[in-house]
Amino acid sequence: MTMAAAGPRVFITGASSGIGAALAARYAQEGATLGLFARREAALRELAGSLPHSDLHRIYPGDVCDHAALSAAARDFIATAGGIDIVIANAGISHGTLTEVPEDLPVFEAIIATNVTATVATFGPFIEAMREQGHGTLVGIASVAGVRGLPGGGGYSASKAAVVTYCEALRLEMRRHGIRVVTIAPGYIDTPMTRQNKYHMPFLMTPERFAGRAVRAIAGGVRYRVIPWQMGVVAKLLRWLPDALYDLAFARAPRKARKARKHAP
Template identity: 85%
Template sequence: MAAAGPRVFITGASSGIGAALAARYAADGATLGLFARREAVLQELVATLPSPGTASRISPAAHRTYPGDVCDHAALAAAARDFIAHAGGIDIVIASAGISHGTLTEVPEDLPVFESIIATNVTATVATFAPFIETMRAQGHGTLVGIASVAGVRGLPGGGGYSASKAAVVTYCESLRLEMRRHGIRVVTIAPGYIDTPMTQQNRYHMPFLMTPERFAARAVRAIGGGVRYRVIPWQMGVVARLLRWLPDALYDLAFARAPRKARKSMSRNAP
């Protein structure tokens, strides 16, 4: 089929940031490939989306859904092949799937939680991008988008797994950006602040500059289309991130050693 708008593949698309990005791109006429664990929720989402190039809900079948876990790399690769064939190419890939739990190094049962965070947030980002790169090289264009977090700017107490994973996403995407430059492939890193999603709704502390997923998605899509390399959203959290990055370690330790902590998985009834 010939795509009327951009051809966009999104992981973690059944809720939160991923679902909001899907809705935003669909409103702009995109053809979507949506990958997430919950098939029924994906189908419900697609039923609400306009078809490519239209403003009405005419043919949800124009979009593709792929139920699966991003840690299943073979499933990701198969979804990528199917979507490329369906859409006739690929323009944007967004690795939006992610999980967040508090972790403590000294607690043995938190080690597999730490491993699952790294597998989902970091390794699955690599596995999401990999099967699209050959096609993007052949096209001479394409955009790979990694979703990081302001939590990756400095380490947070009780959140070593999540902070480490998002710092890794930033550094990985920077490396990839340099590698892909000669192929005409752009790499964009988006670092959300606090976005009102099922993941953050479990936080039991104040979240400054909290933003709805819809507002976040609108700004993220503009940033991705505008050619940025790295963008913190909302901008207020970008200011905070810059200040934290330059804050001397001694002052940072004094300010954040007793900061509120995210609940550990064993303490959470509904882990994301």
């Protein structure tokens, strides 16, 4: 049975908390029909039940690294919503990693699988439907951490840099099909993920404020946007900073907490 959509039909991964939940709430306020994918079923049910037009929304408990589950969710949502307008690959994890520590290698692999490969697996099942419609928007959630490599965070920085570059390539590929590709790079957003950071986070923003700005950017047809704008300025400065100066300034920068503790320096 097809659901009647009052607004855009939006599929979001990592929807149970943080940025994903805030984006869901924002789109629901605009009358969207939502497909919400995340690992925690209870949290998804609670979120969906709290949103306007809760009967329009569908939840899909699953891990984004389970590509078959993503494909099944995409097929179901397209069928029940009668199409797809926006897909947001938001699911992500963040841990500190050190190359010389063997225990960190599987952590590095998990970061790449969740933040990069799962973004591809999220978008892929929706592209055929978007081509048939002649429109649609794919949104990759990157990070300012992907602008330059950060000490102790090589896995996370590499994954988010990969998301930026991948989305740029995909944008060129999808152009002739009428499919837009948008990259949103959050700065520091107050979520369970960033609360693990034991250092000062400049321009810290609530998920709700971030979601409002992100939704406006997506609707406005941007290709790449850093939110908040202050971190966009910082990102541009970091991009232009000569390597020698960058190395001098950031070699002793605060580091993300590592998941594996054995042999920690």
